[in-house]
Amino acid sequence: MVTIEAAGPRPVLTPPLMLEEGSDANYRAPNLLKRILSLLNNVRPGSDLTRLQLPPMFNLPKSQLQCYGESVYCMGSDLLSKCANEGTSLERFVSVVAWSISTMRPLMFGVAPYNPILGETHHVSRGTLNVLLEQVSHHPPVTALHATDEKNNIEMIWCHYPVPKFHGTRIETEVHGKRQLKLLHKEETYEMNSPKLVIRFLPVLGVDWLGNVTIKCQETGIAAELSYRGNSFLPRQGNHRSINGRIFMTSSSSKIIYEISGHWDRIVTAKDLTTGKSKVIYDAKEVLSGVKTPIVKESQGIWPTESTVVWADVSQAIINKFWEKAKEAKSSIEEREREITQERNSKGENWVPKHFTVSYKESGWACLPIQRSVPPAPIVVPFNPFET
Template sequence: MHVSGQYWGDHPKLFADISLGETPEDRLLNSTRWFISTLSSSYYTRSTKVGMEKKPYNPILGEQYFGKWSGDEKAGDLILTAEQVSHHPPIMGFHLENEKAGVILEGHCGQKSRFAMPAGVDVSQTGHAILSLPKFNEKYLITLPNLNIRGVVTGRPTVELSGTTYIVSSAGMYAAIEYSTKGYFSGEKHSFKATLKPLSGDGAPFYITKGTWSGASEVKKGNDGDWETFFDAQEDKSVPPELKPVSEMDEKESLKLWTKVTKAINEKDYGTASKEKSQIEEAQRALARARKEKGETQADALVLFSLVSEDADESGKAFVSLKEKLIAVAGPKAIKEDDQKPHWRLRK
């Protein structure tokens, strides 16, 4: 799939609403609701409606994507910037910000895949996101789910999420989001259950939410509260970003880069699609050889993002601190980082 990361901003109001929570507990709940809202567009819609899992895109190093969601005077605009920061292994850096609302998301995501029986692929998503709320001096570490893709051979891929992901708040609490491929929590596919609890001790959960991440879910306060609507992906539809005309895009922007491939696929001219894709890939191999001869690395080909150390900025320091807190409550396997443990940040 070509570079995008658009799903992070598919529900701009929910993203902005994170900062409207009056208490740290409510802001964590708002963060959890927004995160659940990103899952349907990212892992369900694109495989069942758009079919992107089977399109022959292979993001190139330095590929870029820009998106904007315009808000009113009160809500503010949401701006997305993304760049493919590594080709081997594939890693995308992203930065999403609503300056008016005071909500910032930055991080990177990569993938490690292996074939699984029967006729599927299991994907371990590496990387993380750091959500910042400057007004409250709060930061949140967000980890990424595992993907189980089935139906690859038949051309009808479906995606399930598995394992547990976490949202860890610097205010001393966390959300553990468990995914089930068999409908354990709701009796349906794509089910999940999220428990929001203090990081310290064995305190009771202050919020519990469950349902399906591709459909409806509900929430209750504590163990004895009444269930209320949490989020419904079928009712609260995603909002497409505003994009520049392709004619005004840079050659490295995803939509322009893959225009000929996409056109051929839509016309079911797979021979032309394969030819156009091969030309893009061969051009990348030539650039890689030239970089090697000059002694340059993949990072030297980037324009938007830089590789920084863990203590280079506040987000890096927050990552270290929140990671340690997460490991203390969930163990070392709770976060999956890339082998080189990169931290990609948008250049200022």
């Protein structure tokens, strides 16, 4: 297990990814496109970029663990409690669809989070929701997430394995693995996947979430198919970040209940095919605007493997745009990782995750939490003023 000395850097917490574009621009180095093309100059189309090490001038001042976590705990309104407390199974399913859409956040071209080191953790609470992530594999990069809310009887288990590949004019990252959202008191489990992240260089620079997402609840027989779309060539407002799909019964009749349409960064509606009436099921501005930056509530309880501690020196240097200092700090972390790996290999030791049991089968990676519930975290997200 990788550890950082107790006297090491204090956590560096940065604002979450916002709905409003432009917040990430503060971290971008000059001439970024030229630098990116130079970096990819010797990469062949179809190559797996998993092991590509980015200079810090291409990094956001946060780890990929934080980005996954923010999609769960950084919201302006509490969609999760709505999922748990709706009166009927269909109403709960619609709320789960809306919550799934809310986990998509706009990203800016040219910057990406750090690749987490092995054993890195991220532990944050928002109200009664406690969220814990751990990097359970480095090559390949596999991240496990466990979140529990005992007040609302919610449990969440994710296992993510991103695979970025270069395709000449774009980079496509397929996010393998599955997400589970369990409403314990209703005995309902919702399983879903993630769309892929596409970074385009031509004909227009851009970053999009694209592809198909399936959401299923085995217990109720309700399912949804969602298609995330973007601009294939020239930008068109109607195509930009659009989402279309349907909610249906998985019985032999496959009866369609709702048609879904809209834009995941704006408004998404569901049309009832029985009545012909449409209703708004997701308002991105309401859910994602004004999200709060986490704060340290109890510094003594922060683990040395916490993302905001591990990458603190790098993040602070990026924030200050001290690129050489950021490069030195990041190189120090990566070199230490290599030394620890070599030492472990020389002893014939296998690294074991602290918070999850991990297995690999033909169907993919599986990550199961060791503890029944996630404890409250020393890092918390402040409530919005209108919340109680």
